Amino acid sequence: MRSVNPIYHHSTQMLSEEQEWIALAQENPKNFAPLYEKYHEQIFRYVNQRMNDQQLAFDVTSQVFLKAIKNLKKFEFRGVPLGSWLYRIAKSELNQAFRDRKATRAINIDKMQVATFMDVFEEETNDLNKKRLFKALSKLNEIDLQLIELRYFESRPYKEMGDILSLTENNAKVKTFRALEKLKKSFNKNSYL
Amino acid sequence: MKRKVIYNREKLSSDEIRKHREFDTLLKSIEDDSNVYWKSIRFWGTVGASAVALFLIINMF
DSSP: OOOOOTTTSOOHHHHHHHHHHHHHHHHOGGGGHHHHHHHHHHHHHHHHHTBSOHHHHHHHHHHHHHHHHHHGGGOOOOSSOHHHHHHHHHHHHHHHHHHHSOOOEEEEEOHHHHHHHHHHHTOOOSHHHHHHHHHHHHHSOHHHHHHHIIIIISOOOHHHHHHHHTOOHHHHHHHHHHHHHHHHHHHHHGGGO | OOEEEEESOOOOOHHHHHTTOOHHHHHHHHHHHHTOGGGSHHHHHHHHHHHHHHHHHHHHO
């Protein structure tokens, strides 16, 4: 069963508590502390998953919170957790790091995730297929790669993916399905590696 | 953009990530940033007014 991010999925009570924290932080940046503590780890993991350099990932994470605090007055509460706004800032900061600091775009994948793809593709998990998958992943365009990462590497539900990528839940679902089809097609093209 | 596939990278524990939480440093850099004079409205107001004044003086003579 797909795991659910407990920090992202808020009850009404948690959302209203967060709304109070945001209002206090908008008055004084010092009051941002509980929000920083709540989201620091998940934003770092999101950034680190896409970077090759751990120290740079910590730097980018700090930049995300710096920007968030500076722009918090512009933030409007729309019934979704602050996390989705922070992820959007993280996405933009990551792009800036790839562009300005010439950072390498990492695609982190583990044994279990390789096995999941092999199940989906109805292929055997072996070294050759692993290489075919890696090649197919590295050839995906950035948007498709993000969809695959959010869904298959980070196990996020479509609602959360939509909030992060500014898509509707249904659109996120359709686009992820298409991205998976493209990945499969590219994987099959690599059969003579 | 360079891309690299990394297989089975060791995952950082929550404790290790927590060690890098530096909220006070973050706040300090925001305060330092807001104290930079050349970024202030006052600085750019002065620069703007001086430029306009200089333009008028040059045109007068």
